[in-house]
Structure formats: C-alpha cells, structure tokens
Amino acid sequence: MRCQLTGREPGFGNRVSHSHRKTRRRWNPNVQRKRYWVPSLNRFVTLTLSTKAIKTVDKQGIESVVARLRAQGVRV
Incomplete structure (x- = not known):
C-alpha cells in the first residue's frame, strides 16, 4: 500500500x-x-493515508489537502 499524501x-x-x-x-x-x-x-x-498524513490532514484541514492532491493530478 502507498500513502496518497506523503507517498x-x-x-x-x-x-x-x-x-x-x-x-x-x-x-x-x-x-x-x-x-x-x-x-x-x-x-x-475516502483516502488511503499513513498515520502521519492523518495528523497532517487534522492540522491543515481536509480542504487544503484535497486541493493539493488535485493539483498533483490525483483523482479524489
């Protein structure tokens, strides 16, 4: 498995x-x-995230994380 946010x-x-x-x-x-x-x-x-990435989402907010993933070209 691979983390969608941290890789x-x-x-x-x-x-x-x-x-x-x-x-x-x-x-x-x-x-x-x-x-x-x-x-x-x-x-x-639904995202596949490492536990470190879950903490990142809690800190930055889901809106900014989804915007960053879309900028990378990940289908969300």
Missing part, C-alpha cells in the same frame, strides 16, 4: 537469522483507509 511505501531489507542467513523482508507503513466529509464537494472522500 510512503514499504521499505525492503533483509531478515537476518541467528546464523546470519539473510532472506528478503519488507516493512509495511501504517496505512489506513479514512473517510472525510468535504464541504466544498458536498460528499465524502
């Missing part, structure tokens, strides 16, 4: 056993599907 994606690396055998693994970001009411659009918008 966070899974990180990749190695799982290292006690004997130092290495196998590939991934660290998934904490991504949530969150539904917001956008008054200017008069409808709900």
Whole structure:
C-alpha cells in the first residue's frame, strides 16, 4: 500500500537469522483507509493515508489537502 499524501511505501531489507542467513523482508507503513466529509464537494472522500498524513490532514484541514492532491493530478 502507498500513502496518497506523503507517498510512503514499504521499505525492503533483509531478515537476518541467528546464523546470519539473510532472506528478503519488507516493512509495511501504517496505512489506513479514512473517510472525510468535504464541504466544498458536498460528499465524502475516502483516502488511503499513513498515520502521519492523518495528523497532517487534522492540522491543515481536509480542504487544503484535497486541493493539493488535485493539483498533483490525483483523482479524489
């Protein structure tokens, strides 16, 4: 999964056993599907956001975030 606002994606690396055998693994970001009411659009918008992005939306407001996503060309 990928965050629509911050662009966070899974990180990749190695799982290292006690004997130092290495196998590939991934660290998934904490991504949530969150539904917001956008008054200017008069409808709900569902966004896939990391928890850091949810805090950003709470601080900046959903209107400015939706405007920024539309400027990037993301369909909201």
